[in-house]
Amino acid sequence: MKNRLAHVVIVGTLMVMLYPLVWMVMTAFKSTAEIAQNVSLLPADPTFGNFVEGWDGAGVESFGTYLRNSTVIALLAVAGNVISCSLAAYAFARLSFRGRTLCFTLTIGMLLLPKDVLLIPQYSIFHALGWVDSPLPLIVPYFLAMDAFFVFLNVQFLRGLPRELDEAAAVDGCGAFRRYWYITLPLLKPALATTAIFTFIWTWNDYLPQLIYLNSAEKFTLPVGLRMFLDATAGSDLGPMTAMSVVSLLPLFLLFMFFQRRLVQGIATTGLK
Amino acid sequence: MLRSCLAAFASMSLLLTGCSSGEPAGDKVTLVVAWWGNPARTKATNAAIDLFTKKFPKIEVKVRPSAFPGYYDKLNTEFASGAAPDVFQDDQVRTYAAKGLLLDLGAHQDVLKTDALGKEFLAQGTIDGKLMDVPAGASPMALVHQPKLLEGAGVSAPTARTSWQDFAALATKLAGGLPKGTWALADSSAQHNHLQVFLRQKGKDWFTADGTALGFAKEDLAEWWTFWAGLRAKGVVPPADVTSGSAGGDVSQDPVAAKKVAMSVYGTSISLPREDWKYGPLPGEAERPGSHLMRSVSWAINAKTKHPRESAQLVNFLLNDPEAGRALGLTRGVPPNSAIATSLAAGLDPQDQQIAEYVAYLREPGNSGPAPAPDPTGGKEIRSDLLTRHTQDVWFGKATVEQATEAFFQEAAKVLERAS
Amino acid sequence: MIRRDLAAYAFLIPWTAGLLLVVAAPLGWSLYLSFTDYDLLASPRWVGLGNYLELFTDDPRFVHSVLLTGGYVLVAVPLQLGAALAAALLLVRERRGQGLYRSLFYLPSLLAASVAVSITWRAMFDYGGPVNGVLGWFGVSERSWINDPGTVLWTIIALEVWRFGAPMVIFLAGLKQIPGELYEAAALDGAGRLRTFVSVTVPLLSPIVFFNLLLGIIGAFQTFAPAQLVGDGNGGPADSTLFYALNLYQQGFDHQRMGYASAMAWLMLIALAMVAVFLFRSSRRWVHYGDNA
Numbered sequence: 004m005k006n007r008l009a010h011v012v013i014v015g016t017l018m019v020m021l022y023p024l025v026w027m028v029m030t031a032f033k034s035t036a037e038i039a040q041n042v043s044l045l046p047a048d049p050t051f052g053n054f055v056e057g058w059d060g061a062g063v064e065s066f067g068t069y070l071r072n073s074t075v076i077a078l079l080a081v082a083g084n085v086i087s088c089s090l091a092a093y094a095f096a097r098l099s100f101r102g103r104t105l106c107f108t109l110t111i112g113m114l115l116l117p118k119d120v121l122l123i124p125q126y127s128i129f130h131a132l133g134w135v136d137s138p139l140p141l142i143v144p145y146f147l148a149m150d151a152f153f154v155f156l157n158v159q160f161l162r163g164l165p166r167e168l169d170e171a172a173a174v175d176g177c178g179a180f181r182r183y184w185y186i187t188l189p190l191l192k193p194a195l196a197t198t199a200i201f202t203f204i205w206t207w208n209d210y211l212p213q214l215i216y217l218n219s220a221e222k223f224t225l226p227v228g229l230r231m232f233l234d235a236t237a238g239s240d241l242g243p244m245t246a247m248s249v250v251s252l253l254p255l256f257l258l259f260m261f262f263q264r265r266l267v268q269g270i271a272t273t274g275l276k
Numbered sequence: 277m278l279r280s281c282l283a284a285f286a287s288m289s290l291l292l293t294g295c296s297s298g299e300p301a302g303d304k305v306t307l308v309v310a311w312w313g314n315p316a317r318t319k320a321t322n323a324a325i326d327l328f329t330k331k332f333p334k335i336e337v338k339v340r341p342s343a344f345p346g347y348y349d350k351l352n353t354e355f356a357s358g359a360a361p362d363v364f365q366d367d368q369v370r371t372y373a374a375k376g377l378l379l380d381l382g383a384h385q386d387v388l389k390t391d392a393l394g395k396e397f398l399a400q401g402t403i404d405g406k407l408m409d410v411p412a413g414a415s416p417m418a419l420v421h422q423p424k425l426l427e428g429a430g431v432s433a434p435t436a437r438t439s440w441q442d443f444a445a446l447a448t449k450l451a452g453g454l455p456k457g458t459w460a461l462a463d464s465s466a467q468h469n470h471l472q473v474f475l476r477q478k479g480k481d482w483f484t485a486d487g488t489a490l491g492f493a494k495e496d497l498a499e500w501w502t503f504w505a506g507l508r509a510k511g512v513v514p515p516a517d518v519t520s521g522s523a524g525g526d527v528s529q530d531p532v533a534a535k536k537v538a539m540s541v542y543g544t545s546i547s548l549p550r551e552d553w554k555y556g557p558l559p560g561e562a563e564r565p566g567s568h569l570m571r572s573v574s575w576a577i578n579a580k581t582k583h584p585r586e587s588a589q590l591v592n593f594l595l596n597d598p599e600a601g602r603a604l605g606l607t608r609g610v611p612p613n614s615a616i617a618t619s620l621a622a623g624l625d626p627q628d629q630q631i632a633e634y635v636a637y638l639r640e641p642g643n644s645g646p647a648p649a650p651d652p653t654g655g656k657e658i659r660s661d662l663l664t665r666h667t668q669d670v671w672f673g674k675a676t677v678e679q680a681t682e683a684f685f686q687e688a689a690k691v692l693e694r695a696s
Numbered sequence: 697m698i699r700r701d702l703a704a705y706a707f708l709i710p711w712t713a714g715l716l717l718v719v720a721a722p723l724g725w726s727l728y729l730s731f732t733d734y735d736l737l738a739s740p741r742w743v744g745l746g747n748y749l750e751l752f753t754d755d756p757r758f759v760h761s762v763l764l765t766g767g768y769v770l771v772a773v774p775l776q777l778g779a780a781l782a783a784a785l786l787l788v789r790e791r792r793g794q795g796l797y798r799s800l801f802y803l804p805s806l807l808a809a810s811v812a813v814s815i816t817w818r819a820m821f822d823y824g825g826p827v828n829g830v831l832g833w834f835g836v837s838e839r840s841w842i843n844d845p846g847t848v849l850w851t852i853i854a855l856e857v858w859r860f861g862a863p864m865v866i867f868l869a870g871l872k873q874i875p876g877e878l879y880e881a882a883a884l885d886g887a888g889r890l891r892t893f894v895s896v897t898v899p900l901l902s903p904i905v906f907f908n909l910l911l912g913i914i915g916a917f918q919t920f921a922p923a924q925l926v927g928d929g930n931g932g933p934a935d936s937t938l939f940y941a942l943n944l945y946q947q948g949f950d951h952q953r954m955g956y957a958s959a960m961a962w963l964m965l966i967a968l969a970m971v972a973v974f975l976f977r978s979s980r981r982w983v984h985y986g987d988n989a
Contacts, residue, residue, distance in 0.1 A: 006791060009786065009791070010793075012786065013786060013787075013797050016783075016801075017797070017800050017801070020800075020801070020803075020804060020858065021800065021803065021804075022820075022826060023804070023816050023817070023820055023858075024803060024804065024807075024816075026816060026819060026820070027812055027816045030815070030816070030819075035528070036533075036549045038528075038815065039528055039529055039533045039534040039535075040534050040535055042819040042822060042823075042824045042825050043824070059315075063318055063322070063341055087710045087711065087714075090707045090708075090710065090711075091707065091708060091710070091711045093707055094704045094707035094708050098700070098703065098704040098707070099700070099704075100700060100701040100703075100704035100705065101701055103704070106708065106711075109715065110711075111972060111976075112969065113715075113719060114911070114914055114972075115914060115964075115965055115968040115969060115972065116719070116723070116965065117918065117941065117944065117961040117964055117965065119920075119941070119944065119945050119948065119949075119957075119961075120726045120729075120944070120948065120954075120957055120958050120961040121718075121719070121722040121723065121726060122353065123353055123356055123357075123722075123725075123726075123736070123954060124721065124722035124725040124726060125718055125722045126353050126354075126356070126357050127356070127357045128717065128718070128721065128722070130357045130358075130359050135359060144714060144718050146710060147710045147711065147713050147714025147715075147717070147718065148710050148711040148714055149714040149715075149718055149719065152911060154711075155907065155911075156866070156907060159903045159904065159906070159907045160869075160870075160873070160903075162903060162985045163870070163873060163900075163903045163904070163985065164873075178703070179703040179704070179706075179707070180703075180706075183707070193869045193872065193873070194869065197865060197866060197869055200865075201862060201865075204805075204806060208810060210346075211346070211349075214342075214346045214349075214350060215346075215349070215350050215353055218308070218338075218340050219338065219340070220339070220340075220341060226810075226811075227343075229810070229811050229812075230343040230345055230346070230811060231315065231318070231341070231342070231343050232314070232315060232343070233314075233343045233344065233345060233811065234312065234313055234314035234317070234343065234344050238314060238528050238533070238546055238547035238548075239314065239528040240314060240315055241528055241529075241815060243315075244811065244812065245812050245815065248810050248811065248812035249812075251810075252806055252807065252810065255806045256799070256803060256806060259799050259802055259803075259806065260795070260796070260799045263795055263798045263799050263802070264795060345929075348949070348950075349949040352736040352737065352949065352952060353736070355736060355737050356736040356737070356954075371737075371952075372737065375735075375737040375738050377737060457823075516843075517839060517840040517843040517844045518823070518840065518843070520843045520844075520928075520932070520933040521818065521822070521840065521842070521843040521928075529815070529818065654951075657950070657951055660930075661930055661946075661950070661951075664928075664930065664932060665930075665931075665932060665934065665935060668845065668932055668933045668934035668935075669934050671933075671934070672844070672845050672846070672933065672934050674845070674934050691951075694953075
């Protein structure tokens with residue numbers, strides 16, 4: 004009975020929450036002219052043309068190219084964040100060393116940085132390194148634990164976990180790296196899964212750096228490619244833009260469906276404590 | 277100093293990583309060309325550039341198409357790091373010319389031929405007697421209307437000889453015969469290009485010729501806003517919360533694109549649904565024309581390009597080569613080279629043909645005014661940001677026309693002072 | 697002792713490299729720029745405290761954007777976190793279809809900064825849209841919620857609340873981390889649901905609440921994309937969506953006043969640092985960590 008009530012509440016909430024998304028999917032089947040004129044849910048004259056035209060990728064590269072580039076960049080960013088953020092988080096949460104407070108404060112400080120202003124000097128550095136028009140400026144920072152959000156996230160999770168195991172292992176003469184690898188990493192799985200999936204999604208949607216650093220159309224990513232349909236001064240191709248937005252969200256949704264179990268898998272199930 | 281530290285630091289890491297950017301081998305010259313635009317423009321430009329590289333096999337062209345949002349952010353970032361493209365599309369020549377960032381195109385007249393382009397175009401890229409960029413097409417303002425709606429209401433379309441007062445009366449009459457949710461005329465209060473025509477019909481302009489001050493008086497702006505407020509109160513133009521969605525935003529969602537209005541003053545390089553709209557001159561043009569052959573966008577060359585000659589060759593090709601002209605079509609408006617514009621006419625669809633005819637009409641003496649001098653640095657901020665913002669204050673009752681006019685003049689003066 | 701330190705430093709090698717390369721140097725450069733007049737196109741010109749003085753004495757839009765952003769943070773963050781926590785509590789128990797439900801609740805957040813949000817939100821809140829339709833049943837007259845400076849901010853808040861997926865997932869992971877034995881013990885003690893929630897769930901979840909709160913506040917202060925997508929991108933209509941970060945971006949890039957924007961950035965950095973310090977101080981009283989129990 005109670006269970007049924009929960010289902011009703013959930014389904015009811017979902018219907019309201021998902022309406023805009025359903026609208027967006029439906030709109031992908033409206034022509035650009037109709038989008039400007041018709042805000043109702045159903046297309047008056049459904050067309051698949053937006054997908055055909057959109058896949059053409061705004062006349063530069065096929066949309067498949069953007070999909071591939073975004074996937075590569077997002078996967079590398081995930082790898083970078085998972086490795087570098089867990090390393091840094093382990094040091095901050097489990098090791099005591101001189102300068103820890105200072106370093107951790109700096110990490111929190113990084114969260115507060117307004118990224119847009121750093122863009123210009125960062126561009127100068129990457130330009131001097133010869134990295135402009137390559138994906139390096141979009142990937143390397145992830146390997147350097149520069150996403151303070153995830154360093155902090157992993158620290159918070161680690162601090163919520165009992166440290167007895169770690170201490171016991173240290174007493175047994177287990178070195179810091181082995182403790183990180185064999186004890187902390189397995190415990191951190193839910194947090195790392197969160198790190199991975201959020202990094203993927205946020206990189207997938209991150210626009211400004213990708214716009215600034217990538218010059219050649221064959222290196223463009225989805226957010227850059229999607230905006231190629233827009234020309235606020237002469238008229239945008241809203242139909243293809245919406246269709247390709249839907250296409251670019253699909254992999255994210257499937258990925259999330261697939262991984263959501265890992266996200267919420269608690270330590271209760273890993274047989275600890 | 278910090279900058280050189282950064283550079284030193286960066287080059288050190290360059291040594292460490294062993295990467296190098298390197299020049300391409302051989303004697304091939306590589307040009308980078310950047311522009312913004314919708315897919316149609318991008319496809320057309322790519323096609324024209326392909327023709328160019330076929331004709332000049334020694335020149336390689338790296339294209340850098342982009343969307344409008346973010347285009348200038350990126351361009352300015354590149355200029356700040358000395359990484360700007362060789363050739364780029366722009367629409368604010370003085371901003372770049374004033375910093376010495378643009379190549380003087382007059383010095384390359386042997387390859388970049390300007391004699392077929394028409395003085396009224398070249399004037400828009402000329403600063404202190406030097407040609408700093410070349411218009412790539414014309415986008416003059418026109419009065420567009422939906423003939424079906426006008427005929428239905430028994431109203432005949434206005435002409436250049438219709439006065440603004442008669443036009444307002446005509447629109448009011450039309451408004452009575454339209455269905456709910458459709459208005460007679462689009463609200464131009466925040467339309468800086470239309471305001472310019474209005475000012476020029478009175479012998480004034482946005483800026484003084486030397487670009488140090490606004491070229492009109494407070495009364496002019498107040499008169500403009502009051503004119504539109506009257507029509508708004510009578511329901512002839514849409515209410516503010518219908519119009520404001522597009523002010524400063526995307527034209528694809530404005531009342532004209534949504535066919536919510538029967539008439540509007542509109543740019544000719546903006547795409548509209550085919551067949552529904554007719555193009556013609558603005559009211560009040562007969563006596564002293566305020567329209568001019570306004571350039572849509574221009575081509576400029578980076579002053580620091582390593583290949584000024586080849587860059588000039590490319591710009592020349594895009595402007596003057598008949599085949600390139602065919603490939604480009606009207607994607608940047610009607611071409612400034614009148615021979616090319618004429619040769620295109622036959623292949624255009626009916627709507628583009630109307631636009632080409634309208635531009636040809638403006639080209640005849642007496643039908644349009646002389647081109648104004650290029651806007652001062654900060655001109656864009658004043659024309660779009662400031663005008664939009666203060667218009668919205670008027671629309672939503674946050675300021676009276678007098679207060680908004682006062683504030684507009686004060687802020688504009690600040691922007692111009694900063695730029696000088 | 698030194699050995700121990702060295703081990704820790706080894707873990708922080710990538711972090712240190714990143715700090716120097718992509719943060720410290722650019723940050724120093726931006727501090728210098730904040731004392732200059734810099735239009736990106738010519739070299740910076742030293743103006744001393746000029747930018748800061750202008751901000752405080754001669755820029756009503758700056759003050760306006762500070763107040764607007766502050767008000768927005770106070771409203772949007774609690775609403776979003778409340779929605780996220782409620783959803784997480786609803787979805788934490790394993791039941792049939794829960795995986796699909798979780799994914800569907802997260803779905804809106806996938807849109808994050810997608811450009812398609814722009815036309816979607818417009819359609820929801822404009823004339824003829826569903827919001828007007830539903831409100832019409834209650835006799836509210838039709839209007840454009842999104843084009844009116846009086847209401848557009850609420851549509852942005854609605855957008856942010858709608859995208860509560862990220863804090864929801866973090867709450868979910870935190871809830872899952874609470875050992876089941878504690879709930880069993882509470883049940884044995886005869887504690888009711890509310891009692892269990894207050895004395896087991898809340899304290900054990902507090903590090904995660906703290907994380908979401910701190911990050912939520914910081915994120916909300918830097919809100920930028922929604923104002924670009926839902927508003928007209930310039931802070932309009934009538935400056936009603938002129939968030940601080942948008943104002944900063946406009947000054948820096950659109951108006952090419954990078955020195956001025958840098959000064960704004962440093963002021964924001966200082967303000968956020970004060971907020972963070974305050975939150976960390978207060979957290980000692982209400983956040984319970986498992987590792988120093």
